């Protein structure tokens with residue numbers, strides 16, 4: 001199961017919250033089995049990557065150390081989408097603090113290119129029906145409002161898939177992320193943004209192979225696989241793009257770049273009303 005965000009969040013909790021040790025240990029071992037990105041390529045000039053941003057956290061405000069938490073996608077000057085599982089375990093006051101921010105206008109999350117723009121979080125909304133791993137990450141979507149607008153030359157919003165968007169089997173899409181690149185090494189995430197070319201998997205096939213291990217694939221998900229390339233740990237929350245449209249959010253999967261297990265993405269075409277409703281309600285309060 002890939003769900004990279006959780007590791008970082010445990011780290012955060014270690015610093016900021018008194019979590020019972022026993023519980024922590026249990027959670028940690030559960031997420032130890034996480035597998036990492038294999039394959040992929042550095043983004044090409046003609047890739048539609050400008051909407052991809054990283055979510056970064058900084059454990060100590062007095063120190064420079066930063067860590068990659070997740071990916072996200074710009075959908076408007078002030079708004080972006082990520083996965084609910086990226087934020088759910090983090091206490092509200094931390095998400096809205098200077099410990100966490102979005103970094104855009106760059107393909108390097110770590111600051112090795114100087115042109116990055118950082119954006120603190122003004123408000124956010126997790127999906128009400130997101131229940132986490134016990135519900136197989138159903139409704140894995142979250143909306144973020146940033147304090148500083150996305151106005152950089154390399155910060156461009158992407159359209160979201162509408163209700164009528166059709167996910168056609170075996171058509172190609174691209175997924176972007178800074179996730180781990182070495183399946184055998186912890187903390188091997190990529191400093192430079194990478195892209196993986198993937199194809200939409202036949203949905204009933206995807207259902208069937210997951211049924212065999214009692215994992216639910218819901219109608220709010222879309223499956224896709226690549227040839228020895230895939231999204232993985234650390235790519236969570238990032239964009240899956242087809243036809244200049246955001247059609248998926250990196251959510252979960254059994255293994256990365258496996259011929260047997262496709263990656264599972266949040267099916268954006270199920271959420272345009274939710275997104276609009278949340279934008280309206282958050283706009284009122286901030």
Ligand SMILES: *[C@@H]1O[C@H](CO)[C@@H](O)[C@H](O)[C@H]1NC(C)=O
Nearest residue numbers: 105115116117151152153154
């Ligand atoms: C964004 O990046 C580009 C190219 O690296 C740079 O020219 C620009 O000044 C940066 N900042 C903004 C706000 O666009």
Ligand SMILES: *[C@@H]1O[C@H](CO)[C@@H](O)[C@H](O)[C@H]1NC(C)=O
Nearest residue numbers: 169170171172199200201202
């Ligand atoms: C999927 O599309 C590719 C390229 O168009 C083609 O080579 C391949 O045979 C197709 N696979 C299936 C299962 O239809």
Ligand SMILES: *[C@@H]1O[C@H](CO)[C@@H](O)[C@H](O)[C@H]1NC(C)=O
Nearest residue numbers: 168169201202203204205206
């Ligand atoms: C998926 O594949 C099955 C057989 O392998 C086929 O019957 C079905 O029509 C396919 N589903 C879609 C949506 O193409």
Ligand SMILES: *[C@@H]1O[C@H](CO)[C@@H](O)[C@H](O)[C@H]1NC(C)=O
Nearest residue numbers: 166167168171172242243244
């Ligand atoms: C992409 O858009 C073009 C033009 O609207 C359309 O013909 C094509 O079917 C779309 N491709 C996919 C995979 O949806």
